[in-house]
Amino acid sequence: MPKEPFEDRSSRSIPSGSAFEPKIVAFFCNWCTYTAADLAGTSRMHYAPNVRIIRVMCSGRIDPQFVLKAFHEGADGVLIGGCHPGDCHYQEGNYKALRRYKLLKRLLAQLGVEEGRLRLEWIAASEGDKVKRVIDEMTEEIRRLGPFRPSEAEPVEKQAVLAGQPREAR
Amino acid sequence: MMAEAKPKVAFYWCASCGGCEEAVVDLAEDLLKVVEAVELAFWPVALDFKREDVERLPDGSLAAAFINGAIRLSEHEEMAHLLRRKAQLVIAYGSCAHLGGVPGLANLHDRGSIFQYVYRDAPSVANPEGVFPQERFPAEEGELELPAFWDTVKALDQVVEVDYYVPGCPPTPKVTRAAIEALFGEGELPPKGTVLGAGTRALCHECPLNETKPDKLLLEGFKRVHEVIPEPNKCLLAQGLICLGPATREGCGALCISANMPCTGCFGPLDRVRDYGGKALSEIASILNSNDEGEIERALEKVADPVGTFYRYSLPRSFLGRRIRRGDRP
Ligand code: SF4
Numbered sequence: 272m273p274k275e276p277f278e279d280r281s282s283r284s285i286p287s288g289s290a291f292e293p294k295i296v297a298f299f300c301n302w303c304t305y306t307a308a309d310l311a312g313t314s315r316m317h318y319a320p321n322v323r324i325i326r327v328m329c330s331g332r333i334d335p336q337f338v339l340k341a342f343h344e345g346a347d348g349v350l351i352g353g354c355h356p357g358d359c360h361y362q363e364g365n366y367k368a369l370r371r372y373k374l375l376k377r378l379l380a381q382l383g384v385e386e387g388r389l390r391l392e393w394i395a396a397s398e399g400d401k402v403k404r405v406i407d408e409m410t411e412e413i414r415r416l417g418p419f420r421p422s423e424a425e426p427v428e429k430q431a432v433l434a435g436q437p438r439e440a441r
Numbered sequence: 442m443m444a445e446a447k448p449k450v451a452f453y454w455c456a457s458c459g460g461c462e463e464a465v466v467d468l469a470e471d472l473l474k475v476v477e478a479v480e481l482a483f484w485p486v487a488l489d490f491k492r493e494d495v496e497r498l499p500d501g502s503l504a505a506a507f508i509n510g511a512i513r514l515s516e517h518e519e520m521a522h523l524l525r526r527k528a529q530l531v532i533a534y535g536s537c538a539h540l541g542g543v544p545g546l547a548n549l550h551d552r553g554s555i556f557q558y559v560y561r562d563a564p565s566v567a568n569p570e571g572v573f574p575q576e577r578f579p580a581e582e583g584e585l586e587l588p589a590f591w592d593t594v595k596a597l598d599q600v601v602e603v604d605y606y607v608p609g610c611p612p613t614p615k616v617t618r619a620a621i622e623a624l625f626g627e628g629e630l631p632p633k634g635t636v637l638g639a640g641t642r643a644l645c646h647e648c649p650l651n652e653t654k655p656d657k658l659l660l661e662g663f664k665r666v667h668e669v670i671p672e673p674n675k676c677l678l679a680q681g682l683i684c685l686g687p688a689t690r691e692g693c694g695a696l697c698i699s700a701n702m703p704c705t706g707c708f709g710p711l712d713r714v715r716d717y718g719g720k721a722l723s724e725i726a727s728i729l730n731s732n733d734e735g736e737i738e739r740a741l742e743k744v745a746d747p748v749g750t751f752y753r754y755s756l757p758r759s760f761l762g763r764r765i766r767r768g769d770r771p
């Protein structure tokens with residue numbers, strides 16, 4: 272039983288840096304960034320294989336819950352790609368995305384999520400090279416930050432609780 | 442649920458303020474009807490029953506256990522498990538049991554940082570001997586065992602299976618009556634997981650100010666509650682106050698709005714929303730009428746405390762659940 276009250280009983284050991292491969296979930300707008308990623312592929316550009324791309328019809332479709340859920344399910348970073356300002360297929364979607372992103376960033380900062388783990392980029396359909404650059408940069412950034420590790424873990428002492436057992440039986 | 446013997450019911454509190462217990466008492470004369478319909482087998486705040494009395498009951502012999510409060514201590518978790526074994530139905534009563542509640546905001550900290558502040562650093566503390574809570578204490582009569590304080594506050598369904606939820610901080614008498622009716626009335630039990638006593642639409646639908654809310658609401662900026670005296674009879678959100686009515690489940694009758702205060706979301710999310718704060722944040726951010734990055738940032742500064750604003754009652758039940766900790770930064 273700890274005498275020292277400051278001990279953090281649910282911290283887990285950090286896997287050693289070399290073995291860590293960041294997992295990045297990317298939400299790309301169908302009309303621009305997704306097409307650009309396609310272009311990067313057909314142009315045989317090499318970019319870091321750490322990104323899982325999810326196609327959405329517009330960056331304005333991205334509910335902040337998608338981002339939070341991605342982190343919850345093990346993403347180390349989340350990338351949002353949308354059309355440049357003024358170019359959204361649905362006029363306003365990317366501005367909505369920008370407003371949500373700005374507020375979500377502040378919420379995440381309060382929750383201890385490092386700045387570099389969520390990124391928003393405007394990437395036009397012709398900018399295959401930008402897809403490559405952003406993904407490579409972000410992968411490096413997150414490699415440096417280490418795994419995200421959402422702290423769902425409850426301390427070891429939880430195991431000591433014999434659920435609902437009468438005290439005498441413990 | 443109709444037998445010769447009255448169904449046995451337990452009420453219990455975990456990490457709560459006592460408001461939910463008060464809410465049961467607020468049923469006023471209707472409480473007598475409840476007492477007529479059910480037998481109170483355990484209600485520590487009002488009746489002298491002990492944990493041992495519950496332990497002695499056969500498993501499954503309680504018709505229902507209403508548990509309020511969040512799970513903060515090992516004792517709360519043990520009691521939740523015990524009541525789960527003894528009761529056929531477990532009902533998370535009130536915001537704290539439902540979503541983690543206000544005590545759940547302590548998930549911005551952890552055991553270590555809370556103890557440091559409360560027993561050492563707070564300006565009102567004098568603790569020269571550095572006495573901190575312990576889980577064992579050698580008293581003259583023998584060693585005492587005390588509950589452990591967890592790092593993370595949880596909602597009830599994060600530690601035991603929950604059959605139904607009753608929302609609100611605290612649930613209003615109307616909601617409580619409707620929940621009891623749904624459980625012990627004539628009709629069939631609602632599907633498991635139902636949020637009882639409240640509706641399924643957003644609060645705006647039952648808000649008397651809804652008529653004054655524009656269909657397409659766009660705001661130049663937000664105002665904090667201490668900065669304005671709201672105009673009466675005009676949607677608070679349309680006046681720039683952050684009212685979470687559009688993201689919150691109806692059922693309270695727009696209580697806060699009737700008192701000129703915006704909704705802070707105690708009834709929690711609508712059925713298909715998993716993370717209340719994420720949804721509420723989305724609705725607030727998207728109505729800002731600006732496309733300029735700097736301007737957006739400045740306008741959003743009015744949301745001084747995003748976690749406290751959007752997760753006031755639901756941080757434990759959110760996707761992230763708590764502030765992320767890094768090994769080197771407790
Ligand atoms: S936003 Fe608030 S004040 Fe406006 S209609 Fe909805 S609940 Fe009522």
Ligand code: SF4
Nearest residue numbers: 693697704705706707
């Ligand atoms: S207005 Fe909102 S915060 Fe107030 S009681 Fe109703 S749901 Fe809860």
Ligand code: FES
Nearest residue numbers: 300329354360364
């Ligand atoms: S269509 Fe690409 S961001 Fe809206």
